Amino acid sequence: MNRNQIDYLRISLIDRCNFRCQYCLPEDAELAYVRPQELLTREEILTLVKNVFIPLGFRKFRLTGGEPLLHPEVVEIVRDIASLSATSDLALTTNGYLLDNLAEMLYEAGLRRINISLDSLDPDTFDKIIGNRGRSRWQKTWAGIQAAQRVGFDPLKLNVVVIPGINEAEVEDLAALTIEKRWHVRFIEFMPIGNGDLFQEKAWIANEELRGRIRAKWGLNEGQVRGNGPADVFQIPGAKGTIGFISQMSECFCDRCNRLRLSADGWLRPCLLNETGQIDLKTALRQGISPAEIRERVRELIELKAEINFKLRDSGTSSGIYTRTMSQIGG
Numbered sequence: 001m002n003r004n005q006i007d008y009l010r011i012s013l014i015d016r017c018n019f020r021c022q023y024c025l026p027e028d029a030e031l032a033y034v035r036p037q038e039l040l041t042r043e044e045i046l047t048l049v050k051n052v053f054i055p056l057g058f059r060k061f062r063l064t065g066g067e068p069l070l071h072p073e074v075v076e077i078v079r080d081i082a083s084l085s086a087t088s089d090l091a092l093t094t095n096g097y098l099l100d101n102l103a104e105m106l107y108e109a110g111l112r113r114i115n116i117s118l119d120s121l122d123p124d125t126f127d128k129i130i131g132n133r134g135r136s137r138w139q140k141t142w143a144g145i146q147a148a149q150r151v152g153f154d155p156l157k158l159n160v161v162v163i164p165g166i167n168e169a170e171v172e173d174l175a176a177l178t179i180e181k182r183w184h185v186r187f188i189e190f191m192p193i194g195n196g197d198l199f200q201e202k203a204w205i206a207n208e209e210l211r212g213r214i215r216a217k218w219g220l221n222e223g224q225v226r227g228n229g230p231a232d233v234f235q236i237p238g239a240k241g242t243i244g245f246i247s248q249m250s251e252c253f254c255d256r257c258n259r260l261r262l263s264a265d266g267w268l269r270p271c272l273l274n275e276t277g278q279i280d281l282k283t284a285l286r287q288g289i290s291p292a293e294i295r296e297r298v299r300e301l302i303e304l305k306a307e308i309n310f311k312l313r314d315s316g317t318s319s320g321i322y323t324r325t326m327s328q329i330g331g
Helices: 042-056 074-082 099-108 123-130 138-151 168-180 196-202 207-218 281-286 291-315
Strands: 008-012 060-064 089-094 113-117 156-162 183-189 232-235 242-246 259-262 267-269
Touching: 008 042, 042 074, 042 281, 042 291, 060 074, 074 089, 074 099, 099 113, 099 138, 113 138, 123 138, 138 156, 156 168, 168 183, 168 207, 168 242, 183 207, 207 232, 207 242, 259 291, 267 281, 281 291
Parallel strands: 008 060, 008 259, 060 089, 089 113, 113 156, 156 183, 183 242
Antiparallel strands: 232 242, 259 267
C-alpha cells in the first residue's frame, strides 16, 4: 500500500466567522461557538507545533477558521510559526474581508502564501452567497485581495465554490482573472457539509464540466505550478496565472491526502469527513501531559489516518450529508 508522508497540519484559530456562506450554514442556523477560554491559546499552538508536530516530520502549516483574521493574535501566531527553522511552508485561508488592514502586517510577520475565498465577481450574488443583508461586503473583500497583491503575496490564490444556479454562470469570468494576473483561481466542487438542505436542492457540478467550458473558450494546458493541496492545475494558453480544480466529489483523492486537522478547541482529527481516533490535545496539554507522550498519541493517529485514507478512497466521499459546519471542522 502506497502511503503519503503526513506532513501538513491545518490549524483552525477560531470557529467564528463574519460571513454566513450558504454552503456552510443554513440561513436560520444557530451555532454554539466555543467559549474563548476553551480555544487553544497562542502559546499552546506554538507548543504543539514546535514540540509535537515538527518532531514528527510536519513542515507545512495552514491557518484557517472560521475566519482566522478574527483572531486577535493572528499576526503574532504567523510570526511564531514562520520563525521556526523547520517550517518549510506557512499559508492562511481567509474570506478577505479584514485583509485590507492586515495584509502588510501578515506579510511582514513572515506569511507568503494566502488563499482568499471569492465566490462571485457580482456584488449582489456575492452578498447572497455570504448571507449579507446590509451594506455590500464585496468592495471591502475586493480591496483585501488588492492589498494582498500590493504587499507582495505572489501568487495569490482565489477559492471558488461553484453552486449550481447561483454562481455557475461566472466560471469563465473568474477563470479570466488568471489571464493578466499571476493569480491562481481554484474551483471547488460543492460538498454536503454544513448546509445539507442546499446541497440536496442544488446538488453539484463536476469539475470536468467546468474544465470543458473553459477549454472550449480559450483552450487549456496542463499547469506547471503545483501546491501542497489536491488541486489539478491547468493554464489558459498565454495566461500569467493558473486554474485549479479541487474535485473531492467526482474524483476522490483521499488516498493522496497528507494532512491532519487541528480544531480551534484543540481536537486533532485525521480527516474532514472522518473523526475516528480524534485526540483532545488541549486537555492533554492542560493536564500537564508531556510533549513526548502527546507525540506518541499523534503518531498512532497518523498510522490510523493511512487506513482511513484508503477506505474513503474505496468507498467514495460523495454519499451522506454532514451536519457539522466548515467553521466547526476547521475549514
